[in-house]
Amino acid sequence: MSNEKEKNLLNKKCVPCEGGALPLDKEEAEKYMHMVSGWELSEDGKEIIKKYKFQDFIGAINFVNHVAEIAEAEGHHPDIKIKYNKVKLILSTHAIGGLSENDFILAAKVDASK
Numbered sequence: 486m487s488n489e490k491e492k493n494l495l496n497k498k499c500v501p502c503e504g505g506a507l508p509l510d511k512e513e514a515e516k517y518m519h520m521v522s523g524w525e526l527s528e529d530g531k532e533i534i535k536k537y538k539f540q541d542f543i544g545a546i547n548f549v550n551h552v553a554e555i556a557e558a559e560g561h562h563p564d565i566k567i568k569y570n571k572v573k574l575i576l577s578t579h580a581i582g583g584l585s586e587n588d589f590i591l592a593a594k595v596d597a598s599k
Contacts (some may be wrong), residue, residue, distance in 0.1 A: 494593035497590050502587060506585070507581065508578065508581045508584055508585060509530075509585060520593065521592040530584070531582065534574070536572070537573075538572075539571075545567055545569070548599075549565055549572060555595055559590065561591050563576045564577075
């Protein structure tokens, strides 16, 4: 872990997010972007995205299975796209139509577990 802010995300737990809560605005999301490395903020500020590349298909699937375990433990689930040895994770809080702190918590935990 390269910085203290990232460690703070690792110590947090995703909390259930109900519709009606407000998503982070783009400026707030950009502040969180400094806490997770290698993730990109979508142009509309409603998703964060990271691409991973593995040696082969099995490596990609093993990673996806690992992400699934973390996501289940946190109760927060990414959209996952697999193309042979490449995996794309897309995080957004669907219930609110944008980003919440949960997305950054999950991103930090996925990266810390690699």
